[in-house]
Amino acid sequence: MFMRKAFTLIELLVVIAIIALLLALLMPSLRLVRQQAKASACQSNLHQWSLVFSMYANDYEGRFCNGCSSYNTDDPRHWASALRRYYYNDRKITLCPLAMKPYDEGGEVPFGSYRGPDDVLLSYGLNGWFYNAREADEAFARPIENFWRELNLKGGGNIPLFADCLHAEGRPFDTDEPPEFDGAMIAFGMPSNMQRFCLNRHHAMVNCLFLDASISKVDLKHLWQLKWHRNYETNGPWTPTGGVASEDWPDWMRGFKD
Secondary structure: OOOOOOOOHHHHHHHHHHHHHHHHHHHHHHHHHHHHHHHHHHHHHHHHHHHHHHHHHHHOOOEOOOOOOOOOOOOOOOHHHHOHHHHOOOHHHOOOOOOOEEHHHOOOOOOEEEEOHHHOEEOEEEEHHHOOOOOHHHHOOOOHHHOOOEOOOOOHHHOEEEEEOOOOEEOOOOOOOOOOOOOOOOOOOOOOHHHHOOOOOOOOEEEEEEOOOOEEEEEHHHHHHOOOOOOOOOOOOOOOOOOOOHHHOOHHHOOOOO
């Protein structure tokens, strides 16, 4: 009777080695595909947030909530509480798929999230210059004249409204410095609010919802060229027009797109 010859040990080892090599070559590509899929899901979340802001604007004639000089997201003047009824029942949109672990449970920058009202986890933040701040307690020691106050403004294609963020909000100035290193946890008292948005979450980019409801990835260095508040200089010192040089950026950002 004819007996089929079995694989030898050496042949099996060669096959296993080839499979291992192929997996090693494919894993980075598979990882990149997964990250790109999560980045797309993040943009989809921001699209849903554009509807949240639109509904709020319709209900309040375009005026935004007042804001508060407090980090308490349960304050009714804080956006997370003011918009709560518009997003609370749709928890899928509150977290970027790459930033789902809360900081108080070991989440790390830029892949962590913070706790909002009723412990809802959030990993997006507001451009805090949109508040309709009227009093010093609402302005958080910021110039009152800088605030946008409303959501129904024309020409909002370069005005960031909502984006990947370290905290619940930020109120950047054109002179704000970038984080010293990748993954820096910025304390609430830090003067540079731009560092809250300058997160290496999507391969040197963050996803951003603009006032005109457009959504796009923003290169980290380009954050300084967006129109954050009414008097913000889009050609400030951290822009090519303002004279920034490659060596001015922290080491971890120097290779990023200009």
